[in-house]
Amino acid sequence: MLHYAAVFLIIALIAALFGFGGIAASAVGIAKILFYIFLVLALISLLGGLLRR
Structure with missing residues (x-):
C-alpha cells in the first residue's frame, strides 16, 4: 500500500513538472x-x- 502511495506521489511530481x-x-x-x-x-x-503476546 505504501508503494502505491509513493507511485502516485511520483506521478504527481512529474505531472506538476510538466504543468x-x-x-x-x-x-x-x-x-x-x-x-x-x-x-x-x-x-x-x-x-x-502487541496484544497477542
Whole structure:
C-alpha cells in the first residue's frame, strides 16, 4: 500500500513538472488517502501483535 502511495506521489511530481495541475492534484489526493489507509492498517497490525503476546 505504501508503494502505491509513493507511485502516485511520483506521478504527481512529474505531472506538476510538466504543468498538468489537475492531474497532479488528483494524484496527490490519491497518494494521501493511500498513505493514511496504510498508517491505520499498520497501527492495527502493531496493536494486534502487541496484544497477542
